[in-house]
Each structure stands twice: as C-alpha cells, then as structure tokens.
Amino acid sequence: MNVVPLILGIVILASAGTALSLQNIVRSVLLLVLSWFGIAAFYLWAGAEFAAFAQALVYGGAVSMVVLFAVLLTRRGHLDTAVPPPPPGRLLGALLAGGAVAGVIAATVIRTPFASSSDEIPVLAVRRLGTLLMGPHAAALLVTGVLLTAALLGAVVIAAGAKDDKEGAP
Amino acid sequence: MTAGATEPDSWLERLPLIARDLVTGRLPGPWRWIAESLIAIAVVFAVFGLLFAFLTLAERKVLGRIQNRPGPNRAGWGGILQPFADGIKMLTKEDIVPRTADPVLHFLAPVALVCFSLLSLAVIPYGRHLAPLDLDSGVLYFFAAGASSELAVFMAGWAGRNKYSLLAAMRALAQLISYELPLLLSLVPVVMLAGTLSPSGIVAAQSGWSAGFIPHWHILTPWGFAGFAIFMVAALAEANRSPFDLPEAESELIAGHLTEYSGFKYALFFMAEYFAMCALSGMAVTLFLGGWHAPAAALQFIPSYAWFAIKILVLLLGFIWIRATLPRLRIDQLMRLAWKFLLPLALINLLTAAFWHLSAGWGAGAQPLRWGLGLAFVAIPFFIIGRRLSSGLGPRTYRYAAP
Amino acid sequence: MNTLQLCLVLSGLIFGIGLAAALARSSAILVLLGVELMLNAANLNFIAFWRFGPAPEAGTGVLFVLFAIAVAAAEAAVGLALVIALYRHQRNIRLQDATRLKG
Numbered sequence: 001m002n003v004v005p006l007i008l009g010i011v012i013l014a015s016a017g018t019a020l021s022l023q024n025i026v027r028s029v030l031l032l033v034l035s036w037f038g039i040a041a042f043y044l045w046a047g048a049e050f051a052a053f054a055q056a057l058v059y060g061g062a063v064s065m066v067v068l069f070a071v072l073l074t075r076r077g078h079l080d081t082a083v084p085p086p087p088p089g090r091l092l093g094a095l096l097a098g099g100a101v102a103g104v105i106a107a108t109v110i111r112t113p114f115a116s117s118s119d120e121i122p123v124l125a126v127r128r129l130g131t132l133l134m135g136p137h138a139a140a141l142l143v144t145g146v147l148l149t150a151a152l153l154g155a156v157v158i159a160a161g162a163k164d165d166k167e168g169a170p
Numbered sequence: 171m172t173a174g175a176t177e178p179d180s181w182l183e184r185l186p187l188i189a190r191d192l193v194t195g196r197l198p199g200p201w202r203w204i205a206e207s208l209i210a211i212a213v214v215f216a217v218f219g220l221l222f223a224f225l226t227l228a229e230r231k232v233l234g235r236i237q238n239r240p241g242p243n244r245a246g247w248g249g250i251l252q253p254f255a256d257g258i259k260m261l262t263k264e265d266i267v268p269r270t271a272d273p274v275l276h277f278l279a280p281v282a283l284v285c286f287s288l289l290s291l292a293v294i295p296y297g298r299h300l301a302p303l304d305l306d307s308g309v310l311y312f313f314a315a316g317a318s319s320e321l322a323v324f325m326a327g328w329a330g331r332n333k334y335s336l337l338a339a340m341r342a343l344a345q346l347i348s349y350e351l352p353l354l355l356s357l358v359p360v361v362m363l364a365g366t367l368s369p370s371g372i373v374a375a376q377s378g379w380s381a382g383f384i385p386h387w388h389i390l391t392p393w394g395f396a397g398f399a400i401f402m403v404a405a406l407a408e409a410n411r412s413p414f415d416l417p418e419a420e421s422e423l424i425a426g427h428l429t430e431y432s433g434f435k436y437a438l439f440f441m442a443e444y445f446a447m448c449a450l451s452g453m454a455v456t457l458f459l460g461g462w463h464a465p466a467a468a469l470q471f472i473p474s475y476a477w478f479a480i481k482i483l484v485l486l487l488g489f490i491w492i493r494a495t496l497p498r499l500r501i502d503q504l505m506r507l508a509w510k511f512l513l514p515l516a517l518i519n520l521l522t523a524a525f526w527h528l529s530a531g532w533g534a535g536a537q538p539l540r541w542g543l544g545l546a547f548v549a550i551p552f553f554i555i556g557r558r559l560s561s562g563l564g565p566r567t568y569r570y571a572a573p
Numbered sequence: 574m575n576t577l578q579l580c581l582v583l584s585g586l587i588f589g590i591g592l593a594a595a596l597a598r599s600s601a602i603l604v605l606l607g608v609e610l611m612l613n614a615a616n617l618n619f620i621a622f623w624r625f626g627p628a629p630e631a632g633t634g635v636l637f638v639l640f641a642i643a644v645a646a647a648e649a650a651v652g653l654a655l656v657i658a659l660y661r662h663q664r665n666i667r668l669q670d671a672t673r674l675k676g
Binding site for chain 3: 002005006009012013016017019020021025028029032035036039042043046047048050051054055058059062063066067069070071073074076083084086090091093094095097098099101102103105106109110112114121122123124128129132133137140144147148151152154155156158159161
Binding site for chain 2: 026033037049050053054056057060061064072125126
C-alpha cells in the first residue's frame with residue numbers, strides 16, 4: 001500500500017521538476033501536463049474518483065489547451081520557444097526559498113505524531129457529493145459559478161484588446 | 171461485472187461469462203481478477219480492432235454505393251479482404267520523420283491519441299453482464315479520456331515543425347474544445363433524470379416497456395430527442411468526421427495536423443479516429459438509446475450484447491451516411507454552429523428536462539399537455555435561433571448566363 | 574513515517590518546486606505554471622487528509638478540491654489573458670521588461 005504513493009510521487013516530482021527547468025517552453029508545458037495526470041492518478045489511488053476525473057478533465061483537457069494557445073500566441077518567430085535560463089544568483093535564491101519552505105513543511109510533518117492511518121479506502125458516492133453540493137454547499141456552488149463567469153468574461157475582454165488596437169495578431 | 175436483472179438470464183446471455191469462467195475458473199483469488207481484466211482488455215481490443223477494419227471497408231463501400239459506384243471489390247470476395255490489404259500497405263510504407271522534427275513528440279502523438287481513445291472504451295456497458303469497468307462516475311471518466319486526447323492533436327501539429335500543420339492543429343483544437351461544451355451539456359439532462367453518473371445505472375434507468383412495446387429510452391422523450399441530436403452533432407465534430415472534418419481535409423492546409431506523418435503512424439491516427447467514433451456511438455447508445463435493452467419485451471430472447479451491437483452499427487452507418495451526403499463546414503461556420511446554436515439549445519434542453527421531471531406526476535389526462543409543452547420547449551427555440559442565425563442567407567436564387 | 578506523512582511531505586516538495594519556479598523563471602507563462610503547481614500541491618494535501626482522516630464520508634476534502642480545481646482553472650485563464658495583453662504591449666513576455674509602473 002505504501003509503495004504506490006511513493007512511485008506516483010517520484011513521477012510527479014520528476015516531471016514537475018524537469019518541466020519547470022527546461023528551456024523549451026512547449027516541452028515544459030507537456031511535461032507539466034504529465035505531472036497533472038500523475039496527481040490525478042494519486043487522487044484515484046486515494047479513492048477520490050470524482051476528483052481524479054475532474055482533475056484530468058479540467059487540467060489535462062482544458063487548462064493545458066489554454067496554456068498551449070498562450071504559448072503559441074506569444075512567440076516572436078515561428079520557432080521561438082526558447083526561454084533563457086535564469087541568472088545563477090536568482091536561481092540560487094529561488095532554490096533556497098523553495099527548499100526552505102519544503103524543508104520546513106517536511107520537518108513539521110515528520111515531527112508531528114499523526115494518528116495511524118486507516119487502511120480501507122473511503123468510498124464517496126457521486127450521489128452523496130451531489131446532495132452535498134446542492135444542499136449545505138449550494139451557496140459556495142453558486143458563488144463559484146458567478147466567479148467563473150466573471151473571470152472568463154474578463155479574460156475574454158482582456159485578451160481581445162481594444163477595438164481600435166492596430167496591433168496585428170502574429 | 172454488473173449484476174443480472176430480474177428477467178431470467180438465458181444461456182445465450184451468459185455465454186461470454188461461461189466462456190470467461192472456463193478460462194479463469196481454475197485460478198485462485200487475485201490472479202483470477204488479473205486474468206479476467208486481461209481477458210476483458212483483449213476482447214475489447216479484438217472486437218474494436220476488427221470493427222475498425224471492417225468499418226473502413228463499410229465506409230468505402232457505402233460511400234461508393236451512395237455515389238453510384240461499387241467501392242473496393244478487388245481484394246477477396248467482394249472486397250472483404252480490403253482492410254487487411256490496407257493494413258499491409260500501411261505497415262510496409264516508409265516512416266518518414268522530418269529532420270527538424272521533435273522525434274519524441276512525433277512518436278508519442280499517435281500513440282497517445284490511440285491510448286486515450288482506447289481508454290474511453292472501458293466504461294461502456296456492452297451487455298447485461300459485459301461492462302469492463304463499472305465506475306461510479308463512469309461518464310465523467312469517459313469524457314476525461316476524450317478531452318485528454320486533444321493534447322495528442324496538439325503534439326502532432328507541433329512535432330512536425332511545419333507552420334501549416336501547426337496552424338491546422340490550432341484550428342482542430344479550437345473545434346474540439348468548442349464542441350466539448352454542447353457534448354457535455356447535452357448529457358447533463360440524462361444524468362439529472364437518471365440520478366447517477368454510472369453508465370450501467372443510466373442503462374438501468376431506461377429499462378421497462380409501456381404496453382409491452384414502447385421502450386422507456388431517453389430518445390423517446392422530447393428532451394432526450396433534442397439531447398440526442400445535439401450529442402450526435404457534437405460527436406461528429408469531436409471525431410473530426412464530415413461535415414466537420416476541416417482538420418483532415420486534403421484540400422485544407424495539406425493534411426492538417428497529419429501532414430508530417432506517413433506509414434503506420436498515419437494509420438494509427440485513423441485508428442484513433444475510428445475508435446473515438448465507436449466510443450462516442452457506444453456512449454450515445456448507452457445514454458439515449460437504452461444501452462443493451464431490447465426495443466420490445468417480446469424481443470428479449472435476442473441477447474443484450476446483440477442489441478447493443480445492432481444499435482451501435484446503426485449509429486455508425488448514420489455517421490457514414492452523413493459523410494456521404496453533407497458538404498464540409500468552414501471553420502467560422504463550424505464555430506458559429508457550436509457557440510451560437512448548439513450551446514443555447516443545450517442549455518434550453520436542460521430546462522425542458524427539468525420540466526419533464528417535475529411533471530412526471532401528472533395524470534393520464536394531462537399527458538398530451540405534458541408532451542405538447544415538452545415538444546414546444548424543444549421546437550420553438552430551435553426555430554427561433556435557427557431563423558436568426560441563417561437570416562441574411564435568403565432563398566437560393568439562380569442567375570443563368572445570358573443567351 | 575506512515576503513509577499520511579509521506580503524502581504530506583510529497584505535497585510539500587511539489588509546493589517547493591512550484592515556488593522555486595515562480596521565483597526563478599522570467600517568462601510569465603512559466604511563473605503562472607509554477608503557481609498552478611502550488612495550487613495542485615495544496616489540493617494533494619486536502620485529498621491526503623481526506624483519505625486518512627476521521628470522517629471521509631463527510632466529503633469535505635473532495636468538495637474543497639473540486640472548488641479549488643475550478644477556481645484554479647479560472648485563474649489560469651485570466652492569467653493567460655493578461656499574458657497575451659502584456660505581449661501586445663511589449664512584444665515579449667519577459668517579466669523583467671514589464672517595468673512601466675516602476676518608480
């Protein structure tokens with residue numbers, strides 16, 4: 001039981017780490033999509049089926065498309081996908097910051113005596129999720145709907161630009 | 171595997187289970203589960219692989235007949251060995267990878283596309299006891315697998331380092347994501363009224379017959395009919411089939427995102443397209459056409475998987491017929507159809523389905539009113555939005571050359 | 574170290590990678606991807622606690638993750654619209670060049 005999250009974790013960490021350190025931005029995005037699928041597999045192992053398929057559908061099927069379109073629309077030349085690596089000082093600072101945060105989290109977690117985990121996989125039926133969403137959490141659902149509508153309308157307005165903008169799209 | 175229904179199962183129904191138990195009966199516990207899963211995978215591969223092969227033949231023959239010509243009839247008796255001849259040809263063609271192409275992505279794109287199309291075949295209930303995977307949120311899994319295959323389209327267009335194939339891949343992606351929305355919205359009423367996301371639950375919700383010969387399939391309700399129509403149009407677009415086959419039309423941007431592919435990888439792309447078509451037809455049968463249920467109570471002696479096969483073949487022949495008959499849509503016409511026509515209709519269909527569900531308690535005398543209102547809710551928006559979208563495209567006038 | 578601690582350490586490491594990427598890279602898209610990775614790490618944390626926690630049938634962990642996925646997707650869309658608008662002004666997406674509001 002313990003070996004599955006370890007393997008998934010290695011896959012997710014390796015693909016995320018490689019993705020965010022590559023110079024070719026398209027390969028970066030594709031490797032990050034692999035890490036998102038790895039996270040979906042983790043949710044599946046944990047028994048949260050609905051969350052796993054939602055993660056695959058939303059991240060792998062939609063957010064990846066948005067990111068790829070943005071990459072393709074913001075190139076200078078046809079093959080300009082190279083992102084220069086960060087200068088060494090900045091890179092070192094960032095790695096120290098990331099490492100420090102991860103280290104603090106890991107140290108705190110390892111020192112805390114969590115209760116020993118139950119071994120059976122919890123089952124959350126979709127029907128129960130539905131009743132929860134429409135019942136106690138209906139307000140959150142409506143607010144999220146309004147938020148998503150507002151965000152996407154705003155995104156369309158920002159990306160479309162002003163009508164008298166003379167910049168031709170590349 | 172799903173549990174049996176209340177009708178007595180004939181031996182014909184249980185034949186696949188008997189065959190499977192013959193093979194795996196002697197194995198102990200967890201080995202038995204692994205063996206059963208492997209057998210299910212192998213059977214799905216074999217059945218859909220053969221279906222793909224003969225579907226390519228059927229397509230060419232039916233297209234030929236509609237166009238008043240015989241279609242391929244040289245290989246084997248009446249052309250029956252044509253798919254195998256095509257397969258041998260594809261395998262022996264040279265596999266050209268452009269020198270500046272990205273070799274990893276060039277190889278991965280067709281493989282990923284076929285993988286995701288095959289993954290989506292796993293949750294469809296093919297018969298009373300024949301669902302390979304019975305997930306509680308199976309419908310969501312199906313569409314997650316379908317949406318992930320769009321990434322492979324991008325990889326194919328990008329890997330060739332060819333600006334035409336990249337542009338065509340972007341257009342194909344725009345088409346795929348635009349038609350995701352009507353596809354998913356048209357099945358929300360089904361889930362709402364069946365009360366479950368599991369395909370076998372949805373099939374079970376369509377069981378039973380009124381007066382012995384009118385089945386309770388979703389397509390025989392106003393909202394179900396509209397939903398089925400929207401689902402099929404969106405499925406045509408998701409599978410890149412005519413009249414939405416702009417991404418792979420030979421006269422547009424060479425061969426679209428498939429420009430840089432040859433040989434077996436090209437064949438893999440077409441295999442993925444046919445698998446996607448079969449999977450979407452299978453899901454349409456499950457959601458709207460009653461799955462593996464027979465159309466009349468007296469016809470139940472024909473096993474459930476045979477009924478499923480008949481229904482899916484009817485839908486696939488419908489796909490081929492539409493390809494032979496309708497002209498191709500331009501990219502802007504395609505987008506307009508998705509966003510301005512199918513999407514509002516799918517949203518209104520949701521309201522119609524809600525009305526249908528809330529009026530389920532109306533007595534026998536109010537049934538004509540219920541049906542009338544349901545059909546009005548479906549037909550009136552269709553005509554209004556359709557009229558408004560095609561305004562300005564007046565009746566066709568012909569101007570002949572002056573004598 | 575039991576399985577819960579393994580999952581939490583894992584999500585902490587993913588968060589650290591996302592943070593380092595968001596701080597180090599100069600392309601706006603890569604910074605946004607780092608932020609997305611951080612949100613994913615937090616979701617992983619929620620699912621780990623839901624799985625090993627006392628009352629998984631309450632579904633709170635899964636619900637929070639669903640809302641977080643939805644909001645993160647909307648935030649990605651808005652962020653990438655901003656990237657496109659930025660590109661329109663300065664023809665590249667290097668964050669070091671976006672200094673017009675400085676001083």
